[in-house]
Amino acid sequence: MCGIVGYIGEQNATPLLINGLKRLEYRGYDSAGIAILQDHSINIYKKVGKIKNLEDAVNGSELTGSVGIGHTRWATHGVPNEVNAHPHTGNSGALALVHNGIIENYETLKKELQSKGHVFKTETDSETLCHLFEKLMEDGFDLVEAVRLGLSRVEGTFGLVIMSSNHPDMLIAARRGSPLVIGLGKGENFIASDAAPLVGHTTDVVYLEDGEMAVVTKTEMNVKTIDDRPVNKSIVTIDTDLQEIEKSGYAHFMLKEIMEQPQTLENTMRGRLLMQEGSAKLGGIGKDIESLLYARRVIITACGTSWHAALIGEYMFEELVGIPVEVEYASEFRYRDPVLGNDSVVIAISQSGETADTLAAIREAKRKKCKVFGICNVVGSTIARETDAGVYLHAGPEIGVASTKAFTSQVTVLALIALVLGRMRSISTARGLEICRELAAIPDKVSQVLANHEQIKEIAGEFKDMRNFLYLGRGYNFPVALEGALKLKEISYIHAEGYPAAEMKHGPIALIDKDMPVVFIATRDSIYDKVISNIEEVRARKGKVIAIATEGDKEISKRADRVIFVPPTLDMLKPLINIIPLQLLAYYIAVSRGCDVDQPRNLAKSVTVE
Numbered sequence: 332m333c334g335i336v337g338y339i340g341e342q343n344a345t346p347l348l349i350n351g352l353k354r355l356e357y358r359g360y361d362s363a364g365i366a367i368l369q370d371h372s373i374n375i376y377k378k379v380g381k382i383k384n385l386e387d388a389v390n391g392s393e394l395t396g397s398v399g400i401g402h403t404r405w406a407t408h409g410v411p412n413e414v415n416a417h418p419h420t421g422n423s424g425a426l427a428l429v430h431n432g433i434i435e436n437y438e439t440l441k442k443e444l445q446s447k448g449h450v451f452k453t454e455t456d457s458e459t460l461c462h463l464f465e466k467l468m469e470d471g472f473d474l475v476e477a478v479r480l481g482l483s484r485v486e487g488t489f490g491l492v493i494m495s496s497n498h499p500d501m502l503i504a505a506r507r508g509s510p511l512v513i514g515l516g517k518g519e520n521f522i523a524s525d526a527a528p529l530v531g532h533t534t535d536v537v538y539l540e541d542g543e544m545a546v547v548t549k550t551e552m553n554v555k556t557i558d559d560r561p562v563n564k565s566i567v568t569i570d571t572d573l574q575e576i577e578k579s580g581y582a583h584f585m586l587k588e589i590m591e592q593p594q595t596l597e598n599t600m601r602g603r604l605l606m607q608e609g610s611a612k613l614g615g616i617g618k619d620i621e622s623l624l625y626a627r628r629v630i631i632t633a634c635g636t637s638w639h640a641a642l643i644g645e646y647m648f649e650e651l652v653g654i655p656v657e658v659e660y661a662s663e664f665r666y667r668d669p670v671l672g673n674d675s676v677v678i679a680i681s682q683s684g685e686t687a688d689t690l691a692a693i694r695e696a697k698r699k700k701c702k703v704f705g706i707c708n709v710v711g712s713t714i715a716r717e718t719d720a721g722v723y724l725h726a727g728p729e730i731g732v733a734s735t736k737a738f739t740s741q742v743t744v745l746a747l748i749a750l751v752l753g754r755m756r757s758i759s760t761a762r763g764l765e766i767c768r769e770l771a772a773i774p775d776k777v778s779q780v781l782a783n784h785e786q787i788k789e790i791a792g793e794f795k796d797m798r799n800f801l802y803l804g805r806g807y808n809f810p811v812a813l814e815g816a817l818k819l820k821e822i823s824y825i826h827a828e829g830y831p832a833a834e835m836k837h838g839p840i841a842l843i844d845k846d847m848p849v850v851f852i853a854t855r856d857s858i859y860d861k862v863i864s865n866i867e868e869v870r871a872r873k874g875k876v877i878a879i880a881t882e883g884d885k886e887i888s889k890r891a892d893r894v895i896f897v898p899p900t901l902d903m904l905k906p907l908i909n910i911i912p913l914q915l916l917a918y919y920i921a922v923s924r925g926c927d928v929d930q931p932r933n934l935a936k937s938v939t940v941e
């Protein structure tokens with residue numbers, strides 16, 4: 332949520348910051364700004380809306396300075412306008428900063444600073460920090476000490492980069508709750524809220540931990556804690572290449588990410604399937620797997636799409652392993668004082684590895700002495716680092732705000748874990764081999780569904796003006812219904828609800844008329860006949876039926892207005908196939924309504940505030 336980038340070196344900082352912000356735009360896009368140090372003063376440009384507006388504004392400028400900071404905003408305090416956009420300054424204009432997070436005690440600090448003559452220009456909590464640091468400098472502290480002491484008075488969360496025209500040779504970065512990564516170059520250094528802006532500039536990075544601050548010059552980086560203890564950091568190598576963070580000819584990142592799922596699923600499974608033994612190998616979990624096997628209670632916690640993957644995981648674990656699993660929204664779990672003990676295991680699922688609620692949930696679980704596993708996509712992310720063991724998705728950077736490829740990779744990882752546990756517990760070699768074979772065949776089957784995109788586009792054109800949609804499924808297809816509905820509402824702003832098909836009779840059926848399309852995920856499984864009855868109930872009320880059905884199903888063609896056929900697979904793996912047409916349907920409906928698919932209004936890719 333919100334993107335930060337900072338540069339100090341020899342090159343012109345402006346294009347570097349603008350390009351960095353473009354790569355971070357998925358984190359927030361209400362407004363954006365940069366501050367460049369030039370001719371001994373700080374020059375600030377801010378614009379409402381996309382980075383493109385900011386880029387147009389700076390294009391005519393003569394900015395050439397080689398030290399600067401930039402920010403793309405997802406508003407928390409204060410409406411998204413130019414005044415509230417970052418960077419912010421204090422009284423003197425000699426200090427500027429960009430901030431992610433929320434300063435909870437800003438009103439108290441602001442009143443105190445106003446009473447001492449500081450004049451505030453914005454409605455933001457972030458501006459308070461500038462005045463706070465300036466006040467401490469007025470009291471005689473140097474910049475680094477003023478920042479350190481100021482931050483120790485701050486309640487809340489921050490990822491911060493600070494620059495000063497009186498200290499043109501340094502940037503200061505500090506972190507509590509909002510991620511920051513420092514990219515180490517030759518004669519230049521970068522700071523960013525995630526690694527995307529660093530790609531192509533450096534592969535050597537240092538992640539700041541909570542409670543740490545760094546003084547970064549062109550050639551050096553010094554890290555200490557905010558309570559003034561020295562810290563030794565290790566350098567981590569990142570291996571993302573430029574192509575992975577570009578659209579590669581696709582109209583949108585979301586389409587690219589949907590279309591690349593055959594490869595991302597291969598990558599998720601690469602080296603992990605044991606085709607001879609009918610099991611899997613997960614290096615990141617190793618022996619820790621036993622704590623899952625003998626757990627009295629397994630809780631899977633996540634938010635958004637990752638929560639839908641968790642639900643599928645629950646069904647898989649119960650089917651293959653027979654252990655009791657509960658799925659919890661991380662935001663509820665963290666405040667509910669859950670009953671946990673050292674025989675409970677928590678699995679956190681997060682694409683970004685930075686979602687504030689999920690992070691707080693794992694911290695709560697660790698406080699209660701649970702073993703915590705992570706399933707993350709972003710390598711080196713906070714959740715990946717703070718969990719005891721885990722499995723990476725290896726799906727590559729996901730940039731479209733609506734999650735697609737991460738979801739299918741999350742479900743795949745959950746299937747692999749369930750397979751390993753199931754084989755350790757009770758499932759036979761024959762069943763293990765069958766699951767392995769089916770998993771290995773999934774990428775090809777996903778390709779087959781993707782090849783059908785023209786038909787899905789046509790259906791999208793037919794239904795694009797509908798105002799409501801219902802998505803229904805049973806068993807493994809119930810979370811698919813939830814996820815299909817979420818995709819549609821996120822990017823097309825059409826109201827959509829996912830329901831277990833049978834629950835329709837307890838409420839949603841009242842909504843059904845000729846203007847209500849109902850998407851049934853009705854692939855052949857043990858409860859197929861029940862779903863057919865539900866389809867009849869909708870038809871009897873003149874609802875329009877779009878069915879996702881198994882290839883060769885003639886029955887369903889008689890009942891549904893539109894049918895999208897998908898290849899068969901095991902029930903537990905059906906979500907991997909059945910979600911694909913729903914992702915495409917949402918995508919094409921949103922595009923035909925003229926919506927901004929990659930950056931839907933009000934949403935952010937990674938929600939780092941609660």
Ligand code: G6P
Binds near residue numbers: 636637
């Ligand atoms: C945001 C994103 C969703 C994502 C959710 C959880 O709402 O827009 O796509 O599913 O956060 O994010 P995480 O990174 O924890 O999976």
